[in-house]
Amino acid sequence: MGVEPGYGETSLDPEEADALTPQAREIFGDEPKKIDLYEAEQAINDEISIALLDDIADGRLVLADILTDAFLRDLHQKLYGD
Template sequence: MAFEPDYGETLVSDEEAEALTPAAREILGDPIRKADLYDLEQQIQAEVADEWWGNLLNWNVPVRDLLVDHFVRDLHRRLYAPVWEWGGRQRSLETNIGIAPELIAVEMRNALDNLSYQWDHQTGIKARTLGIAAHAALVHVHPFVDGNGRVTRLLADLVFLAAQTGLEPLLAYDWEVDRRTYIRLLGEYDETRDATSLVHFIPVVSIEDWTTE
């Protein structure tokens, strides 16, 4: 999902800069370009993702251990706390997307518990569906100030991989899709709570092909 051509040269606003951690501001220097900020976030995400991919490929981590709110909060903290003061913190204000802040904790837990139950009790949900359904459900809740899409896509990747234990070849989601269609399908999920269209839209590739690109 590409950004606008001039995105990277844009400077971070004063409001955004105030939300950065002192360590991030020192790394990024002055003035702070969005391209440099994005690169820093991507570097941290790659490190966290690589660690968890290694965990999942080398140990049999149960899916249920990933589909818990504490794991998602910790994943968000690890992705964003080195850069943003709000990293790992639950949203406390109303926004034009997501549910009311006072409902976040319960709805987040219920959504993840429901998916974990479906998987553990072999209700017919497939590995490919499970990860996307977790992503869509949490984007609907919108639990964090920012970074909801990125952290829930990573969660989807990890859940999908964990759910494929014992299968070959291992598959991964390919998130390089048309952004407008992706957002529209997330909106449809908000109305229907059915992730089927989104599952069909997000392609999958073999991990071997994906990691050697």
């Protein structure tokens, strides 16, 4: 006896689905699944994290830069868009 729904089959709640942008709706389709959204969020997070770590390792990004309002606003924009 398995657990229903299976892993990756859970649809977004209607309120969550309504909050998706038109671009996200094109990507995820008419019945977006929670796993699809989670994987997309993780991919964005990984991409941005790697870029920031590279900048830190190369000395292009230092602590003083990270602790600014502008940095946090830019990071928020990169992670969440408009």
